[in-house]
Amino acid sequence: MTIPAVPIPILSFIVFTPLVGALLLLLIPRHQKDAARAFAAAVSGFTLLLALWAFVAYDRSAGGYQFVERMSWLPQLGIHYYVGVDGVSLPLVLLSALVLFTGVLVSWNIEDRPHELFAFMLLLASGIMGVFVARNLVLLFFFYEIAIFPKYFLIAIWGSTRKEYAAMKLVLYTLVGSIIALVGALALYFVSPVRTFDMDVLRELAARGAFARTVEVFGQAVRFDYLWFLPVFLGFAVTAGLWPFHNWVPDGHSAAPTAGSMFLAGVVMKVGAYSALRVGIELMPGGAVYWLPVVVFLAVVAALYSAAISLVQEDLKYVIAFSSIGHMAFVTIGFAAMNVTGLTGAVLQMFSHGVMAAILFAVVGMVYDQAHTRYLAHLGGFARVMPLATLGFILGGLVAMGMPGFSGFVAEFQVFAGIWAARETAWWYPWVVILAAPSIALSAAYILRALQATFFGDLDLKRYPHVRDVTALDKVAIVTLAVWFVLIGVFPRVMTDLIQTGVEPIASLLQGAMVASLR
């Protein structure tokens, strides 16, 4: 089903352009700050163009993995440089490139060591996009870990409030999760009848039930996939901010600089969810069928809890930070539906929330740059001075509340429809819908509250005498992101058709495992 490799290794270009750019950036003389900014913008813009090209050039009627590249790396251990994109990973690659480009634009005015700032951002983007294209488990972990340490520096150097605490907390949380998942992946390798980390082969084996066999651990006989699904899935879910492993999210998102928050909420959380899908669900479908109906409870708690707690935050950035936990919970609920509708909704929610979080954090950063405070009680009336940024926030907010006509509605509706369609799976599935739905109403409440307090009402001219509109670059960033909400809201098939080609094999894998478990 794989398509012959295209002559240009486009995925390698997408992944390594930022990495090489980061290294070259450090060679630009220290005092030439504008040169560094322009170079970072050029590199990220080029990456975005490549990602857009891949998005357009992907053959949707053929589906499957495309733009495949394969090179020998450690052949004896079954480790290859093997990359490709399908309908699930391609939207996320595009999302990462969008957030990278707009993140560079909104960081233009940072004066403290812009060389290093952009180098760490590019490195982070490189790691993130590497995870999305990797088709070899070791390669996936390789990129996953690359995407951890730049976050520490982005937050600890350029962040605000309790930045070092938040940075260390975030890094340790995600690191623990990823190394637990890594042990699971190694266990998978040694239990597999074929010693390889090639995810195509492993998925093939998983489909035939190779990981449903019984193994002996500490003297107990247990099914391998029952044992290892949970550590691997939850290990990655830490990065996706799943309750009760979400604790790093509010601190990390709030302490990070604007571009850092855009990255964290926009794409880093998707890296966790994506890896949980690819490694946890796809390689151990038996374990997924066994555990996901239980894990869905965590997601329901996350959705309600985050929406409720967002409602009472005094700090504008914490409102958005907590809300991202809830939106990511819908991704997990979509996974738990284990059918095409639910999975499509989950992946679309990843893309939609990524763009939405990026735009909301970008606007929050713009407000903070002018007001030097994020306390809702001190803000107000900013719509008058920064109309476009306000529009961006409103659009992002409408997506967050799941308003029909925007991408969030398309995604969340499919998640609920998927769960409803899967109500045979467990008697409590209809209750998942009933319990999680109120969180959408709550999200409307907190978005409207934040919107009202920040942008409407009277502008306190005594407190903010010098407030100006956002810069032209900021406007470019807002427009670049906002276009996608409307596009997907009005023409959902731009994304859903693509995503469906990617999730169909996963859904059939899960259906197969379900049938096998009933036998």
Next chain:
Amino acid sequence: MELSWGAHLWSVLPEIVLVLATAGIMAVDAWLPEGRKRELGYWAIGGLGVALGVTVVQAAQLAVGVAAPYEAFGGSVRADLAAMLFRVIFILSGILTVAISMDFRPLRQSGEYYVLLMASILGMGLMGAAVNLVTLYLALETVGIALYLLAGYLRDTPRSAEAGLKYFLFGVFSSTVMLYGLALLYGFTGEIAYARIAQVLPELPAPVVTAALLLVLVGFGFKVSAVPFHFWTPDVYEGAPTPVTAFISVASKSAGFALLIRAMMEAFPTAQASWVALMAALAFVTMTVGNLLAIPQRNLKRLLAYSSIAQAGYILIGVAAASPLGIAASIFYLGIYTLTNIAAFAVAVIMTNVTGSEEIRDLAGLSRRSPGLALAMLAALLSLGGIPPLVGFFAKLFVFAAAIESGLLWLAIAGVLNAMVAFYYYITVARAMYVDRSPEEGKPVPIPRPSHFTLWFTVAGVLLLTVLVYPLYRLAQMAAQAF
């Protein structure tokens, strides 16, 4: 089969070159006028370079099969790929150490320094090749005596003198205990060659074998600074001249592992069940204690000392796995660790030259002061922590994989949790460089040219070997097949 003289000499050719080079250094030392003693470093690098070239050629011959492994001098040393690869590690770390020693103020005027360094490399080469108890002990002591003197080289500095004395006392004590174990082995088996001992061992009563094993392990444990034989490590690392610390932390540790791996695999293969459990326990305790004690350190050299204890723990995981993958993983890890740790110490040497201090807080503002130097240190720290895209990631991946393959799942889990603890304190050093501010940050840090070489070489290695990981792993694997 009777060996020709040529074959005998071929087996220790690197050592012969080293002896000649050492003699050459002494002659040059006598001939160079007082003001030009710094140039001795270039001569030493030249001599070591020739030895390295010879060793690489020999290793290549063994690797492609032009030459076959054999034992020479009546079963004293073996010429095989493992012995040659370990020699490459020792000589390379010698060259890199000399390059950072040349401009280290207290050291640079002396010929004896280089002579002692080369004598210890000579002993290490024999440690890696030794296949009987007598060679083992002689080689160990050659290295030990040279290193005791080097650790206490700065006689006028009390801390260095203390380090030398401490190292000496601990060293002598542990090698005496080990000697008792060797005597026990010889007394019960009547043999000194590993292979023959291995044949007789199954007939001995189990308590004797266990006692001999434990006593011998004291000596090895001291060399690799495994817990609970690690007490000398922080003090000696702190007190010794920093380039010597760098050398002890990589070359001496690798030599200890060379000895350990060969002795365990060749002399005690029949007692594997008991030493695997022992190694696993040792690995667990070593990495855990090393990592936990590294957290509160404020002195960079002490932090790196505890980190090097912890690294010994990870390497022991590969030994405990006792499989071809495990041994290959340990050898691979040693090679990578050598490059990485020297990079970290090179930065420490340069900073000590400038600030006169070894405190972590004096790295503050380094990323503004000298971005390149900060980046080199960051690369070294992340590689030690096993974070990609640096090659340390693969070193850790291999040892953990080997543990899981051999059924030591608990050890692999303990290992990854330890890696997380380690990441915490490595990042605190990085934090000082990148986040903290300092009034000195306007002054650039001068980097002498030889140190530049060490930095570039090690950092480029740590980065590029990620791409070229396969050839290196393959070499380690071929070397592991010798056992």
